[in-house]
Amino acid sequence: MSVLIYTENAEGKFKKSTFEAVSYARAIADQSNTNLVAISIGDVASDQLSSLGKYGADKVLNVSNAQLKNFVNQAYASVIASAAKKEEADIVVLSNSFSGRGLAPRIGVKLEAGVADGAVALPEIAGDKFTVKKTAFSGKAFATVQLTSANKVIALVPNSYKVVEKPAAGTVEAFSAETKESDFKAMVKEIIRSTDKVSLPDAEIVVSGGRGLKGPENWGMIEELADLLGAATACSKPVSDAGWRPHSEHVGQTGIAVSPNLYIAIGISGAIQHLAGISSSKVIVAINKDPEAPIFKVADYGIVGDAFEVVPQLIAAVKEHKASA
């Protein structure tokens, strides 16, 4: 028995959410007194691979071949499932990222495993009873789900488990995986990444704007504040529906659920659907003209005031704070 962690990379580098998932998987391996095996697929440099040992990987399987350089859902699922079988892993952990959400169900079927997607805490293991807490109702609730199968797949929500250093051997081995031709029907033509921006699902700080900003031309100050804080920008549904901002920035029940350390809502009244998407944020700041806005009911800190007066002050204050730090 062992725990297998799939360590997702972006352009050959592991992200923070990957190290979170490794730390989480290490803790599960410790709970069940077993080994943690990592599997990396794609073109990842050896110093990256060996860094996985720092977070508790006993062994690192490296799958590096030209055909698997880019993410192919079907083929990656085959590789991970075949590694799980070879390593006799009964628990497979991955990040609940966009790719992870494509992989988890396919791996689950291959291993006849129950799948806990959207996990937000370590499983509780009591004898044969294995339960995991996961998000439900788009952030409005959590569900405790019992996985009753012998094998289990868990997808961990980014920013819900801390990176913990726990050095282990981290021996890197080449792994040649079993894939079949039909795994490669889907072909990646192009990957477009805006590298100068922080990705919203991974962001530790999010600066979000709503209808109170009156129009897309006023987003300059949102972007400036976000840049200063190293934050991602986001918006409410009416803003993306109006085409002021892209859909990929829409946070809420029918958009992206975020779990940053700090969520700053500017000119967002806080409809129930929006609040669902931000409920896992550790600290929420609201800036709104209307003191009765529902956003203040969930906010930890707030300023009742006009965004056009408050945000420039915040920008100045952050600059000063950074200069004095």
Place this chain on the structure above:
Amino acid sequence: MKILVCISNVPDTTTKITFTDNNTQFNTNGVQFILNPYDEIALSRAIELTEGGKGSVTVINVGEVNTEATIRKALAIGADDAVRINAKPHDAWFVAYQIAQYVKQNAFDLILTGRESIDYNGSKVAGMLGELLDIPSVSIIKKLDVDGDKSTVEREIEGGKEVLTIPFPFVAGTAEGVAEPKIPNMRGIMSARTKPLNVVEAAEVKNNSEILSYETPAPRGQVKLVAATEAEKLIGLLHTEAKVI
């Protein structure tokens, strides 16, 4: 082209979520159920792709008889026919298994689901279906175009997008951007009543997950207000008290 759209019956987005029976059951009392918003996007794109005699759209739902209002809504929007697999949708595995059994008997070129249902948010049915049918699956797409015997889709990735070409048949989970949700017109509503809705009994399958209980997020404390003229104080609090910047 034959398209299958998998639909779920979910609580309206304005629903305040509560639980009963010692937090083990979702309280459906007074809750309005709707067609899952992401499935509405899938259905709308399927209709666009088949308009003008270019194909047909079947919607499929795993649910008990009380989901038929939502199925009729999908027919009113423009699906040609519907299938209801008569069972409580126990979990994503159960739902995917039932739909896969149906697809093995009735071939489709394209199977669409919403990226996730807004109740359990698993985003698992698309991938499980793909695996059960041994065809490609792509989760969370923002764009879907058809070009002969293959399709070009844009998949969401962290901080960007990935463009893929995929030959039919395949499964995709649709998100915002794929289509504008269509609103049923009067003719659609009238014709929905007479469009075929076939009820199929569910196949036996072993479950591998059970929801034991629910909880709502811990309530947050009282908001700490800072005067609009002293915005710099907020930055100070975020640094020294909340320790998030």
